[in-house]
Amino acid sequence: xxxxxxxxxxxxxxxxxxxxxxxxxxxxxxxxxxxxxxxxxxxxxxxxxxxxxxxxxxxxxxxxxxxxxxxxxxxxxxxxxxxxxxxxxxxxxxxxxxxxxxxxxxxxxxxxxxxxxxxxxxxxxxxxxxxxxxxxxxxxxxxxxxxxxxxxxxxxxxxxxxxx
Amino acid sequence: xxxxxxxxxxxxxxxxxxxxxxxxxxxxxxxxxxxxxxxxxxxxxxxxxxxxxxxxxxxxxxxxxxxxxxxxxxxxxxxxxxxxxxxxxxxxxxxxxxxxxxxxxxxxxxxxxxxxxxxxxxxxxxxxxxxxxxxxxxxxxxxxxxxxxxxxxxxxxxxxxxxxxxxxxxxxxxxxxxxxxxxxxxxxxxxxxxxxxxxxxxxxxxxxxxxxxxxxxxxxxxxxxxxxxxxxxxxxxxxxxxxxxxxxxxxxxxxxxxxxxxxxxxxxxxxxxxxxxxxxxxxxxxxxxxxxxxxxxxxxxxxxxxxxxxxxxxxxxxxxxxxxxxxxxxxxx
Numbered sequence: 001x002x003x004x005x006x007x008x009x010x011x012x013x014x015x016x017x018x019x020x021x022x023x024x025x026x027x028x029x030x031x032x033x034x035x036x037x038x039x040x041x042x043x044x045x046x047x048x049x050x051x052x053x054x055x056x057x058x059x060x061x062x063x064x065x066x067x068x069x070x071x072x073x074x075x076x077x078x079x080x081x082x083x084x085x086x087x088x089x090x091x092x093x094x095x096x097x098x099x100x101x102x103x104x105x106x107x108x109x110x111x112x113x114x115x116x117x118x119x120x121x122x123x124x125x126x127x128x129x130x131x132x133x134x135x136x137x138x139x140x141x142x143x144x145x146x147x148x149x150x151x152x153x154x155x156x157x158x159x160x161x162x163x164x
Numbered sequence: 165x166x167x168x169x170x171x172x173x174x175x176x177x178x179x180x181x182x183x184x185x186x187x188x189x190x191x192x193x194x195x196x197x198x199x200x201x202x203x204x205x206x207x208x209x210x211x212x213x214x215x216x217x218x219x220x221x222x223x224x225x226x227x228x229x230x231x232x233x234x235x236x237x238x239x240x241x242x243x244x245x246x247x248x249x250x251x252x253x254x255x256x257x258x259x260x261x262x263x264x265x266x267x268x269x270x271x272x273x274x275x276x277x278x279x280x281x282x283x284x285x286x287x288x289x290x291x292x293x294x295x296x297x298x299x300x301x302x303x304x305x306x307x308x309x310x311x312x313x314x315x316x317x318x319x320x321x322x323x324x325x326x327x328x329x330x331x332x333x334x335x336x337x338x339x340x341x342x343x344x345x346x347x348x349x350x351x352x353x354x355x356x357x358x359x360x361x362x363x364x365x366x367x368x369x370x371x372x373x374x375x376x377x378x379x380x381x382x383x384x385x386x387x388x389x390x391x392x393x394x395x396x397x398x399x400x401x402x403x404x405x406x407x408x409x410x411x412x413x414x415x416x417x418x419x420x421x422x423x424x425x426x427x428x429x430x431x432x433x434x435x436x437x438x439x440x441x442x443x444x445x446x447x448x449x450x451x452x453x454x455x456x457x458x459x460x461x462x463x464x465x466x467x468x469x470x471x472x473x474x475x476x477x478x479x480x481x482x483x484x485x486x487x488x489x490x491x492x493x494x495x496x497x
Contacts, residue, residue, distance in 0.1 A: 088425065088427065088444055089444065090418050090421060090422065090429075090444065092413055092414070092415055092418050093413075117421055117424070117425070119417040119418075119420065119421055121415075121417055126413075126415060127417075128415050128417040128418040128421055129421075130418075130421040130422070130424075130425055132425075157409070157413040157414075157442075159414070159418065159422075159429060159441070159442045159443060159444055160443060160444065161427065161443065161444040161445075161446075162338075162432065162443045162444065162445050162446075162449065162451070163446075
């Protein structure tokens with residue numbers, strides 16, 4: 001798996017080395033390291049590496065967190081990777097007629113809709129739709145807020161899971 | 165033996181329940197050193213006042229026949245007047261509350277405190293709508309104002325927090341705080357009933373009131389959320405701050421979908437989020453309780469998560485909490 005990972009490192013000696021160690025430790029083969037100075041005292045670094053599987057990526061992330069190294073965007077094989085938290089929710093109302101494509105697109109801007117289960121008792125009746133969206137762990141509250149707003153605009157009932 | 169004089173305001177289901185338990189547990193209470201004596205019982209159209217103690221058996225007989233006004237000590241004196249004249253130790257405010265202003269309970273509680281009497285109530289609106297004022301009044305007069313029964317029926321939430329979780333900082337409280345909606349939602353998922361049919365069944369069984377709007381529109385739960393937020397999280401919340409979404413729009417199809425994906429739908433009062441809304445709950449979650457049960461989760465920094473399950477309504481069950489408050493106050497007098 002080819003992984004592109006962006007990090008924000010403190011501009012102090014040794015911080016780049018500390019950020020690379022967890023990758024090597026968990027079997028990552030580093031392909032390239034690009035860095036540029038942005039904000040004061042913070043260096044943005046983009047590291048591209050090859051790893052065996054998702055489990056290795058999770059271990060790398062865990063080690064980075066323990067080392068207090070912040071990662072932002074992660075792409076796996078060119079697709080955005082989420083430290084996956086699945087947001088399950090039900091929408092009730094005229095979900096199809098209120099442009100379900102647009103609903104999914106808007107949710108995809110903050111995550112990735114991975115499952116859609118629709119029940120339409122009658123074309124004139126309200127439909128009930130269960131969706132699952134993979135959302136970055138830190139963006140769960142934001143995702144709920146976005147869906148709430150969307151439901152207000154489209155006059156849909158939003159029932160979200162208790163874990164959120 | 166310590167004699168504790170009581171005034172009961174509200175002779176409805178809860179008030180009669182209190183009297184029945186008092187007759188049933190009289191010896192038990194006396195063994196605790198408490199002689200609880202009802203010196204006045206106030207109803208909407210009059211009162212029975214007897215300094216030497218009201219004959220409670222007779223009250224129950226007459227009340228069951230709807231003839232309380234035939235009691236020999238019955239007079240048309242109003243509750244507010246009684247509370248201004250009678251000297252008792254504890255007033256039990258057990259009337260149904262009005263969501264607009266919290267009356268008549270608000271006036272009763274205020275009057276009782278102003279007249280130097282402790283108050284125990286099962287009435288949500290006065291506490292939810294006038295929390296600060298009533299608390300400050302009680303504090304100022306060095307009196308107790310207790311309302312365990314107003315939150316979780318038989319479930320000891322406030323007293324548990326006060327007496328057993330002192331070292332804890334409560335982070336969140338959420339759960340099923342209304343038995344009627346839980347009964348309706350449980351029937352929808354277990355028996356495949358529509359909301360309307362489940363509600364009709366609940367009405368027939370006496371679980372839902374004739375007009376169950378407050379329950380199914382989430383108002384009842386929201387009142388409890390306000391009380392919990394102010395009492396346990398010291399949030400200074402008002403009723404209008406709570407976002408409320410009831411269960412009217414929950415379709416049987418939504419219930420089926422939830423079930424298919426390993427969830428159930430429950431009406432949850434979430435104190436930290438200041439929100440009442442239907443939520444998806446994993447089927448194996450401790451809050452997934454059926455029938456008209458309530459279930460509350462308290463998450464604290466030391467104890468971690470605690471789940472309390474019990475009946476949130478019912479004359480007998482609610483009186484468990486009323487007695488808990490009465491006994492504690494009585495012991496401190």
